Amino acid sequence: MDSSKREGEAAINIPESKSTKGKNVAHTTTLMAAPPPPRGGWKRGVAIFDFILRISGLVAALAATTTMGTTDETLPFFTQFFQFQASYDDLPAFTFFVVANAIASGYLVLSLPFSIVGIVRPHAAGIKLLLLIFDIAMVAFTAAAAAAAAAIVYLAHNGNSKTNWFAICQQFNDFCQRISGAVVASFIAAVIFIFLVVLSAVSLHRRH
Template sequence: MKTDKSVKETAINMPEIKSDDKAKAPLLNSSKAIAVTVEQPNRGSKKGIASGDFVLRLFAMGAALGAAVTMGNNQQILPFFTQFIEFLAQYNDITTFVYFVTANAAVAGYLFLSLPFSVICINRPLATTPRLVLVIFDTVMMGITITAASASASMVYLAHNGNQNTMWLPFCQQFGNFCQTASGAVVGSLIAGTFLMFIIILSAFALK
Protein backbone atom coordinates (compact mmCIF):
# COMPACT_ATOMS: atom_id res chain seq x y z
CA MET A 1 0.00 0.00 0.00
CA LYS A 2 1.14 3.51 -0.85
CA THR A 3 0.87 6.30 1.63
CA ASP A 4 -0.38 9.70 0.55
CA LYS A 5 2.51 12.10 1.07
CA SER A 6 0.49 15.14 -0.06
CA VAL A 7 -0.78 15.65 3.48
CA LYS A 8 1.71 17.77 5.37
CA GLU A 9 1.86 18.13 9.04
CA THR A 10 2.05 21.64 10.60
CA ALA A 11 3.30 22.24 14.07
CA ILE A 12 2.42 25.30 16.17
CA ASN A 13 4.89 26.25 18.84
CA MET A 14 3.02 27.38 21.99
CA PRO A 15 5.01 29.34 24.61
CA GLU A 16 5.16 27.62 27.87
CA ILE A 17 3.43 29.37 30.72
CA LYS A 18 5.42 29.20 33.87
CA SER A 19 3.79 28.56 37.14
CA ASP A 20 4.89 31.99 38.40
CA ASP A 21 3.21 33.72 35.45
CA LYS A 22 0.03 31.79 36.09
CA ALA A 23 0.06 32.95 39.66
CA LYS A 24 0.79 36.59 38.79
CA ALA A 25 -1.83 36.96 36.05
CA PRO A 26 -4.91 36.73 38.27
CA LEU A 27 -3.20 38.90 40.87
CA LEU A 28 -2.60 41.66 38.32
CA ASN A 29 -6.18 41.48 37.12
CA SER A 30 -7.50 41.58 40.66
CA SER A 31 -5.29 44.56 41.57
CA LYS A 32 -6.59 46.49 38.56
CA ALA A 33 -10.14 45.68 39.57
CA ILE A 34 -9.46 46.85 43.12
CA ALA A 35 -7.90 50.08 41.83
CA VAL A 36 -10.96 50.79 39.71
CA THR A 37 -13.41 50.06 42.50
CA VAL A 38 -11.51 52.23 44.99
CA GLU A 39 -10.92 55.18 42.66
CA GLN A 40 -14.56 55.70 41.72
CA PRO A 41 -15.95 56.16 45.27
CA ASN A 42 -12.96 58.38 46.15
CA ARG A 43 -13.70 60.60 43.17
CA GLY A 44 -17.39 60.80 44.04
CA SER A 45 -16.75 61.71 47.68
CA LYS A 46 -14.28 64.45 46.73
CA LYS A 47 -16.75 65.83 44.22
CA GLY A 48 -19.38 65.99 46.95
CA ILE A 49 -16.93 67.80 49.24
CA ALA A 50 -16.15 70.29 46.45
CA SER A 51 -19.87 70.94 45.95
CA GLY A 52 -20.31 71.59 49.66
CA ASP A 53 -17.31 73.92 49.54
CA PHE A 54 -18.99 75.96 46.79
CA VAL A 55 -22.22 76.32 48.77
CA LEU A 56 -20.39 77.33 51.96
CA ARG A 57 -18.46 79.96 50.02
CA LEU A 58 -21.72 81.53 48.90
CA PHE A 59 -22.99 81.61 52.50
CA ALA A 60 -19.71 83.03 53.81
CA MET A 61 -19.64 85.67 51.09
CA GLY A 62 -23.19 86.74 51.92
CA ALA A 63 -22.43 86.94 55.65
CA ALA A 64 -19.21 88.95 55.17
CA LEU A 65 -20.81 91.29 52.64
CA GLY A 66 -23.85 91.79 54.85
CA ALA A 67 -21.64 92.59 57.85
CA ALA A 68 -19.62 95.13 55.86
CA VAL A 69 -22.71 96.86 54.42
CA THR A 70 -24.50 96.90 57.79
CA MET A 71 -21.59 98.45 59.61
CA GLY A 72 -20.80 100.83 56.74
CA ASN A 73 -24.31 102.29 56.87
CA ASN A 74 -24.42 102.42 60.66
CA GLN A 75 -25.14 105.89 62.01
CA GLN A 76 -27.57 107.54 64.39
CA ILE A 77 -28.45 111.18 64.95
CA LEU A 78 -29.39 112.18 68.48
CA PRO A 79 -31.06 115.60 68.93
CA PHE A 80 -29.85 117.75 71.76
CA PHE A 81 -32.38 120.20 73.21
CA THR A 82 -33.07 121.89 69.89
CA GLN A 83 -33.12 120.77 66.28
CA PHE A 84 -30.12 122.98 65.49
CA ILE A 85 -27.75 121.04 67.77
CA GLU A 86 -27.41 117.32 67.15
CA PHE A 87 -25.07 114.49 68.09
CA LEU A 88 -24.05 112.17 65.27
CA ALA A 89 -22.59 108.70 65.79
CA GLN A 90 -21.02 107.03 62.72
CA TYR A 91 -18.97 103.90 62.22
CA ASN A 92 -15.98 105.89 60.94
CA ASP A 93 -15.73 107.67 64.28
CA ILE A 94 -14.16 104.46 65.63
CA THR A 95 -11.05 103.17 63.88
CA THR A 96 -11.86 99.58 64.81
CA PHE A 97 -15.14 99.76 62.93
CA VAL A 98 -13.36 101.17 59.88
CA TYR A 99 -11.02 98.17 59.92
CA PHE A 100 -14.07 95.94 60.36
CA VAL A 101 -15.74 97.27 57.22
CA THR A 102 -12.53 97.07 55.18
CA ALA A 103 -11.71 93.53 56.32
CA ASN A 104 -15.16 92.09 55.69
CA ALA A 105 -15.42 93.79 52.29
CA ALA A 106 -12.03 92.33 51.32
CA VAL A 107 -13.07 88.85 52.49
CA ALA A 108 -16.32 89.07 50.53
CA GLY A 109 -14.40 90.12 47.42
CA TYR A 110 -11.96 87.24 47.84
CA LEU A 111 -14.77 84.72 48.25
CA PHE A 112 -16.36 85.98 45.05
CA LEU A 113 -13.07 85.60 43.16
CA SER A 114 -12.54 82.11 44.62
CA LEU A 115 -15.80 80.74 43.19
CA PRO A 116 -14.26 79.82 39.78
CA PHE A 117 -11.52 77.84 41.56
CA SER A 118 -14.19 76.05 43.56
CA VAL A 119 -15.95 75.15 40.29
CA ILE A 120 -12.65 73.75 38.98
CA CYS A 121 -12.43 71.55 42.06
CA ILE A 122 -15.95 70.26 41.34
CA ASN A 123 -15.09 69.39 37.73
CA ARG A 124 -11.69 67.98 38.68
CA PRO A 125 -12.14 66.60 42.20
CA LEU A 126 -8.80 64.76 42.19
CA ALA A 127 -6.76 67.89 41.40
CA THR A 128 -4.74 69.05 44.41
CA THR A 129 -3.13 72.31 43.19
CA PRO A 130 -6.28 74.53 43.13
CA ARG A 131 -7.46 73.04 46.40
CA LEU A 132 -4.12 73.74 48.08
CA VAL A 133 -4.15 77.35 46.85
CA LEU A 134 -7.66 77.81 48.24
CA VAL A 135 -6.70 76.36 51.62
CA ILE A 136 -3.83 78.82 52.00
CA PHE A 137 -5.90 81.91 51.15
CA ASP A 138 -8.95 80.65 53.08
CA THR A 139 -6.83 80.37 56.21
CA VAL A 140 -5.57 83.94 55.81
CA MET A 141 -9.07 85.29 55.22
CA MET A 142 -10.47 83.41 58.19
CA GLY A 143 -7.82 85.02 60.40
CA ILE A 144 -8.68 88.48 59.07
CA THR A 145 -12.40 87.91 59.62
CA ILE A 146 -11.98 86.62 63.17
CA THR A 147 -9.64 89.45 64.18
CA ALA A 148 -11.98 92.12 62.78
CA ALA A 149 -15.00 90.58 64.50
CA SER A 150 -13.17 90.13 67.81
CA ALA A 151 -11.84 93.69 67.89
CA SER A 152 -15.24 95.12 67.02
CA ALA A 153 -16.92 92.89 69.61
CA SER A 154 -14.68 94.38 72.31
CA MET A 155 -15.67 97.89 71.20
CA VAL A 156 -19.36 96.99 71.26
CA TYR A 157 -18.95 95.56 74.76
CA LEU A 158 -17.21 98.74 75.87
CA ALA A 159 -20.00 100.84 74.35
CA HIS A 160 -22.62 98.85 76.24
CA ASN A 161 -20.90 98.62 79.62
CA GLY A 162 -18.17 101.26 79.63
CA ASN A 163 -15.09 101.01 81.86
CA GLN A 164 -15.14 102.40 85.34
CA ASN A 165 -11.36 102.17 85.79
CA THR A 166 -10.72 104.52 82.88
CA MET A 167 -13.88 106.56 83.45
CA TRP A 168 -15.31 105.58 80.05
CA LEU A 169 -19.04 105.90 80.20
CA PRO A 170 -21.37 103.64 78.19
CA PHE A 171 -23.13 105.50 75.42
CA CYS A 172 -25.46 102.78 74.15
CA GLN A 173 -28.19 104.10 76.41
CA GLN A 174 -28.28 107.20 74.20
CA PHE A 175 -27.29 105.61 70.87
CA GLY A 176 -29.21 102.37 71.19
CA ASN A 177 -29.85 101.83 67.48
CA PHE A 178 -26.19 102.43 66.65
CA CYS A 179 -25.02 99.82 69.15
CA GLN A 180 -27.67 97.31 68.09
CA THR A 181 -26.70 97.62 64.43
CA ALA A 182 -23.01 97.24 65.28
CA SER A 183 -23.76 94.13 67.31
CA GLY A 184 -25.63 92.58 64.38
CA ALA A 185 -22.74 93.31 62.04
CA VAL A 186 -20.29 91.63 64.43
CA VAL A 187 -22.48 88.54 64.60
CA GLY A 188 -22.58 88.40 60.79
CA SER A 189 -18.79 88.59 60.63
CA LEU A 190 -18.44 85.78 63.17
CA ILE A 191 -20.80 83.66 61.08
CA ALA A 192 -18.64 84.31 58.01
CA GLY A 193 -15.55 83.23 59.97
CA THR A 194 -17.33 80.05 61.05
CA PHE A 195 -18.21 79.21 57.45
CA LEU A 196 -14.59 79.76 56.45
CA MET A 197 -13.49 77.39 59.21
CA PHE A 198 -15.79 74.66 57.87
CA ILE A 199 -14.49 75.34 54.34
CA ILE A 200 -10.93 74.76 55.53
CA ILE A 201 -11.95 71.51 57.24
CA LEU A 202 -13.62 70.26 54.05
CA SER A 203 -10.55 71.20 52.03
CA ALA A 204 -8.36 69.23 54.45
CA PHE A 205 -10.53 66.13 53.93
CA ALA A 206 -10.39 66.65 50.15
CA LEU A 207 -6.60 66.89 50.18
CA LYS A 208 -6.40 63.77 52.32
Protein backbone atom coordinates in the same frame (compact mmCIF):
# COMPACT_ATOMS: atom_id res chain seq x y z
CA MET B 1 -6.25 9.46 -4.51
CA ASP B 2 -5.23 13.07 -4.52
CA SER B 3 -8.65 14.23 -3.35
CA SER B 4 -8.62 11.87 -0.32
CA LYS B 5 -5.17 13.13 0.65
CA ARG B 6 -6.37 16.73 0.48
CA GLU B 7 -9.39 15.93 2.64
CA GLY B 8 -7.09 14.25 5.17
CA GLU B 9 -4.79 17.19 5.17
CA ALA B 10 -7.69 19.58 5.67
CA ALA B 11 -8.89 17.64 8.70
CA ILE B 12 -5.57 17.96 10.55
CA ASN B 13 -5.82 20.44 13.51
CA ILE B 14 -2.73 22.42 14.39
CA PRO B 15 -2.33 22.37 18.18
CA GLU B 16 -1.86 25.67 19.97
CA SER B 17 1.69 26.18 21.08
CA LYS B 18 2.59 26.40 24.74
CA SER B 19 4.11 29.84 24.30
CA THR B 20 0.83 31.21 22.90
CA LYS B 21 -1.10 29.71 25.82
CA GLY B 22 1.33 31.27 28.24
CA LYS B 23 0.93 34.68 26.65
CA ASN B 24 -2.87 34.46 26.78
CA VAL B 25 -2.82 33.37 30.43
CA ALA B 26 -0.40 36.13 31.34
CA HIS B 27 -2.51 38.71 29.51
CA THR B 28 -5.65 37.55 31.30
CA THR B 29 -3.88 37.60 34.65
CA THR B 30 -2.64 41.13 33.98
CA LEU B 31 -6.15 42.31 33.19
CA MET B 32 -7.56 40.68 36.31
CA ALA B 33 -4.82 42.06 38.54
CA ALA B 34 -5.14 45.64 37.27
CA PRO B 35 -6.15 47.97 40.13
CA PRO B 36 -9.52 49.68 39.87
CA PRO B 37 -9.54 53.36 38.95
CA PRO B 38 -9.37 55.74 41.92
CA ARG B 39 -12.70 56.89 43.25
CA GLY B 40 -13.25 60.59 43.77
CA GLY B 41 -16.82 60.45 45.03
CA TRP B 42 -16.19 61.62 48.59
CA LYS B 43 -13.76 64.30 47.42
CA ARG B 44 -16.35 65.63 45.00
CA GLY B 45 -18.84 65.74 47.86
CA VAL B 46 -16.35 67.67 50.00
CA ALA B 47 -15.77 70.08 47.09
CA ILE B 48 -19.52 70.69 46.74
CA PHE B 49 -19.79 71.36 50.47
CA ASP B 50 -16.82 73.73 50.14
CA PHE B 51 -18.67 75.67 47.44
CA ILE B 52 -21.81 75.94 49.61
CA LEU B 53 -19.77 77.15 52.59
CA ARG B 54 -18.10 79.82 50.45
CA ILE B 55 -21.47 81.16 49.35
CA SER B 56 -22.66 81.17 52.98
CA GLY B 57 -19.48 82.94 54.09
CA LEU B 58 -19.93 85.50 51.33
CA VAL B 59 -23.45 86.27 52.53
CA ALA B 60 -22.26 86.65 56.14
CA ALA B 61 -19.27 88.85 55.24
CA LEU B 62 -21.37 91.06 52.95
CA ALA B 63 -24.02 91.41 55.64
CA ALA B 64 -21.37 92.46 58.17
CA THR B 65 -19.83 94.96 55.74
CA THR B 66 -23.05 96.60 54.60
CA THR B 67 -24.62 96.69 58.07
CA MET B 68 -21.62 98.30 59.72
CA GLY B 69 -20.87 100.55 56.75
CA THR B 70 -24.37 102.03 56.70
CA THR B 71 -24.71 102.49 60.47
CA ASP B 72 -25.36 106.10 61.36
CA GLU B 73 -27.74 107.56 63.95
CA THR B 74 -28.44 111.13 64.99
CA LEU B 75 -30.34 111.92 68.17
CA PRO B 76 -33.22 114.36 67.59
CA PHE B 77 -33.09 117.61 69.55
CA PHE B 78 -35.04 120.81 69.46
CA THR B 79 -32.46 122.75 67.49
CA GLN B 80 -30.53 121.70 64.41
CA PHE B 81 -27.35 123.32 65.73
CA PHE B 82 -27.00 121.04 68.74
CA GLN B 83 -27.13 117.33 67.84
CA PHE B 84 -25.41 114.12 68.86
CA GLN B 85 -24.41 111.75 66.10
CA ALA B 86 -22.88 108.28 66.11
CA SER B 87 -21.30 106.79 62.99
CA TYR B 88 -19.12 103.76 62.35
CA ASP B 89 -16.24 105.85 60.95
CA ASP B 90 -15.89 107.69 64.25
CA LEU B 91 -13.96 104.71 65.59
CA PRO B 92 -10.90 103.18 63.85
CA ALA B 93 -11.90 99.69 65.02
CA PHE B 94 -15.17 99.88 63.12
CA THR B 95 -13.41 101.24 60.04
CA PHE B 96 -10.97 98.32 60.13
CA PHE B 97 -13.96 96.02 60.57
CA VAL B 98 -15.60 97.29 57.38
CA VAL B 99 -12.36 97.07 55.36
CA ALA B 100 -11.54 93.56 56.61
CA ASN B 101 -14.96 92.14 55.87
CA ALA B 102 -15.03 93.85 52.47
CA ILE B 103 -11.70 92.19 51.61
CA ALA B 104 -13.03 88.83 52.82
CA SER B 105 -16.13 89.27 50.66
CA GLY B 106 -14.04 90.06 47.60
CA TYR B 107 -11.81 87.06 48.23
CA LEU B 108 -14.80 84.73 48.54
CA VAL B 109 -16.17 85.97 45.21
CA LEU B 110 -12.81 85.32 43.54
CA SER B 111 -12.51 81.88 45.14
CA LEU B 112 -15.83 80.57 43.78
CA PRO B 113 -14.44 79.69 40.30
CA PHE B 114 -11.56 77.78 41.94
CA SER B 115 -14.06 75.93 44.10
CA ILE B 116 -16.00 74.95 40.97
CA VAL B 117 -12.78 73.62 39.42
CA GLY B 118 -12.33 71.55 42.58
CA ILE B 119 -15.75 70.00 41.98
CA VAL B 120 -14.93 69.14 38.37
CA ARG B 121 -11.43 67.90 39.24
CA PRO B 122 -11.63 66.59 42.82
CA HIS B 123 -8.05 65.24 42.75
CA ALA B 124 -6.45 68.60 41.89
CA ALA B 125 -4.30 69.25 44.96
CA GLY B 126 -2.72 72.51 43.79
CA ILE B 127 -5.99 74.46 43.81
CA LYS B 128 -6.93 73.15 47.25
CA LEU B 129 -3.53 74.09 48.65
CA LEU B 130 -3.84 77.61 47.24
CA LEU B 131 -7.31 78.05 48.73
CA LEU B 132 -6.12 76.62 52.05
CA ILE B 133 -3.38 79.26 52.34
CA PHE B 134 -5.73 82.16 51.63
CA ASP B 135 -8.47 80.72 53.84
CA ILE B 136 -6.07 80.64 56.79
CA ALA B 137 -5.21 84.30 56.16
CA MET B 138 -8.91 85.19 56.01
CA VAL B 139 -9.55 83.39 59.32
CA ALA B 140 -7.03 85.64 61.05
CA PHE B 141 -8.27 88.74 59.22
CA THR B 142 -11.98 88.36 59.94
CA ALA B 143 -11.46 87.09 63.50
CA ALA B 144 -9.23 90.06 64.35
CA ALA B 145 -11.74 92.53 62.90
CA ALA B 146 -14.67 90.90 64.70
CA ALA B 147 -12.79 90.79 68.02
CA ALA B 148 -11.78 94.44 67.81
CA ALA B 149 -15.30 95.52 66.98
CA ALA B 150 -16.76 93.28 69.69
CA ALA B 151 -14.63 95.06 72.31
CA ILE B 152 -16.04 98.44 71.23
CA VAL B 153 -19.59 97.06 71.18
CA TYR B 154 -19.15 95.77 74.72
CA LEU B 155 -18.04 99.21 75.91
CA ALA B 156 -20.93 100.83 74.06
CA HIS B 157 -23.39 98.59 75.90
CA ASN B 158 -21.80 98.55 79.35
CA GLY B 159 -19.34 101.43 79.46
CA ASN B 160 -16.27 101.66 81.70
CA SER B 161 -16.32 103.91 84.72
CA LYS B 162 -12.54 103.76 85.22
CA THR B 163 -11.88 105.28 81.81
CA ASN B 164 -14.98 107.51 81.80
CA TRP B 165 -16.44 105.58 78.86
CA PHE B 166 -20.19 106.00 79.05
CA ALA B 167 -22.65 103.40 77.84
CA ILE B 168 -24.10 105.10 74.77
CA CYS B 169 -26.53 102.35 73.81
CA GLN B 170 -29.21 103.81 76.04
CA GLN B 171 -29.31 106.83 73.75
CA PHE B 172 -28.15 105.30 70.43
CA ASN B 173 -30.28 102.18 70.55
CA ASP B 174 -30.58 101.61 66.79
CA PHE B 175 -26.87 102.24 66.30
CA CYS B 176 -25.93 99.61 68.89
CA GLN B 177 -28.32 97.04 67.50
CA ARG B 178 -26.88 97.38 64.01
CA ILE B 179 -23.24 97.20 65.05
CA SER B 180 -24.00 94.19 67.28
CA GLY B 181 -25.62 92.38 64.35
CA ALA B 182 -22.64 93.20 62.13
CA VAL B 183 -20.21 91.75 64.68
CA VAL B 184 -22.26 88.54 64.93
CA ALA B 185 -22.27 88.19 61.13
CA SER B 186 -18.51 88.68 61.04
CA PHE B 187 -17.96 85.96 63.64
CA ILE B 188 -20.16 83.64 61.56
CA ALA B 189 -17.96 84.37 58.52
CA ALA B 190 -14.84 83.60 60.60
CA VAL B 191 -16.30 80.26 61.73
CA ILE B 192 -17.14 79.38 58.12
CA PHE B 193 -13.54 80.13 57.13
CA ILE B 194 -12.40 77.75 59.88
CA PHE B 195 -14.60 75.01 58.44
CA LEU B 196 -13.16 75.70 54.98
CA VAL B 197 -9.64 75.29 56.34
CA VAL B 198 -10.55 71.99 58.00
CA LEU B 199 -12.18 70.66 54.81
CA SER B 200 -9.19 71.59 52.66
CA ALA B 201 -6.75 70.06 55.15
CA VAL B 202 -8.69 66.80 55.33
CA SER B 203 -8.99 66.60 51.55
CA LEU B 204 -5.25 67.19 51.08
CA HIS B 205 -4.32 64.71 53.82
CA ARG B 206 -6.37 61.85 52.32
CA ARG B 207 -5.09 62.05 48.79
CA HIS B 208 -5.30 58.29 48.18
